[in-house]
Amino acid sequence: MSENRKTQGGLLLERSNTSKQKYIILGILFLAWIVNYLDKLSMNVAIIPIAEEFSLNETQAGLIISVFFMSYAVMQLVGGYLSDKYGARRMILISVLLWSIFTILTGFAWSFVSLIVIRLLFGIGEGSFPAASTLAIADNFPKSERGRAKSTLTAATTIGSMISTIVAAALIISIGWRNLFFIFGVLGFLLTIVLYFLLKPNTQYREEANSIKVKVPLKKLLKMPMLWQLMLMYFGVSIVNWGLTSWMPTFMVKEKNLDMVSMGALAIIPALAALIAVVLTGWLIDKFAVGKEKYLIMFGAFIAGISLFFMTNASSITMIVTFQALTLAGCLFATTTILTLPLKYFSHDVIGTATGFIYFGGQIAGAISPSIMGYIISLFNGSYSAAFLFLMVMVIIPILTATTLRTKTSITTNPTA
Incomplete structure (x- = not known):
């Protein structure tokens, strides 16, 4: 009898430690995503003084933003595969270390060409992180909790977006754009040390899934x-998200005559709306939308498209910010759902690879959207209306595609995994 109680007590203690560990990992990944977005999105504000210093036009400025996403997109495919093969922890550590190095190198840029090269390398360094962090969620959380866990990391991206603009604007004004990248790079190195000690490897759910079902070949996944x-x-969705994220700071400063600090402060409002949308979506996915996720995607994309139309035609700063907030909330409604589906419906041993493929699509959008918008703005003599119209048209893609989505025929594993 006493032996049985000891066994039960041991199991309870083990489950308690496992539960505690998974939330520690979620917390440190949450912090990593915030730093990731500080490093990545600060260029959207820094490009304003950089363009002045290097005498860049809108097309060149858009290319500097876009070129990061070109290498970042390709690395999504490689990084997802490597994460499945070598594990989430190893790839996360390598990625954070590399992006920190290239963040610092950005501060040493001396020309347009040097910025292009550094940003290309930056994308390679950072490209493994999204798929690896998603795999870490799958390694530590059962399927019934993955929607909320993934939405927590997506929430970190909105917080990173929210604070990156105002922090970058304040630092650029006080210490210059070069020192901004030096500070963020050092922050990345400190994060690498924290991750090394706190991000413990865990393959519990991977091992359970593999013991029940044979591995899914890559050919079958494709x-x-x-x-x-x-x-x-x-x-x-990413065409809209990255297009707005890249060009709204310049639009608000140059077209609406806001100073950089005011622009950064107002950027908090759309980010807060996006954060609320992310948290709500994660809860809906786990509790009410199982098998009906496509309706969340369609709803979010529709809200984004309608809000974009009203934002384009808004005459006051208040209305512009209001509809920008609704646009981003719609985008994040769709994005959170899309990025959670691999965790719900794909075999554990291909989650990293599948996520890498999906992120590849988003980063291709990040690679072309800022450049296309910059070209359209130049083509129409500095007018942003046509560029925003381009984003409205792109919203049709997720709406139409979602109508064809069938989750019941996806690759699944043990439902308790």
Whole structure:
């Protein structure tokens, strides 16, 4: 009897430690995503003084922002595969270390060409992180909790977006754009040390899934319609998200005559709206939308498109910020759902690879959206209306694709995993 109690007590203690560890990992990944977005999005504000210093036009400025996403997109595919093969922890550590190095190197840039090269390398260094962090969620959380866990990390991206603009604007004004990148790079090195000690490897759910079902070959994964549908939908939503994120700071400063600090402060409002949308979506996915996730995607994309139209035609700063907030909230409604679906419906041993493919679609959007918008703005003599119209058209992609989504035929594993 006493032996049985000891066994039960040991199991309870083990479960308690496991539960505690998974939330520690979620917390440190949350912090890592915030730092990731500080490093990545600070360029959207820094490009304003950089363009002045190097005498860049809108097309060149857009290319500097876009070129990061070109290498970042390609690395999504490689990084997802490497994460499945070598584990989430190893790839996260390598990625954070590399992006910190290239963040510092950005501060040493001396020309347009040097910025292009550094940003390309930056994308390679950072490209493994999204898929690896998603795999870390799958390694530490059962399927019934993955929607909320993934939405927590997506929430970190909105917080990173929210504070990066105002922090970058304040630092650029006080210490210059070069020192901004030096500080963020050092922050990344400190994060690498924290991750090394706190991000403990855990393959509990991977091992349980593999013991129940044979591994899914890559060839079979690539034949799944859901993989390509998710990639295409994420591409469409990301065109809007990255287009706005890249050009709204310049639009508000140059077109609406705001100073950089005011622009950064107002940017908090859309980010807060996006954060609320992310948290709400994660809860809905786990509790009420199982098997009906496509309706969340369609709803979010529709809200984004309508809000973009009203933002384009708004006459006051208040209305512009209001509809920008609704646009980003709609985008994050769709994005959170899209990025959670691999954790719900794909075999554990291909989650990293599948996520890498989906992120690839989003980063291709990040690579072309800022450049296309910059070209359209130049083509129409500095007018942003046509560029915003381009974003409205792109919203059609996730709406139409979502109508074809069928989750019941996806690659699944043990439902308790």
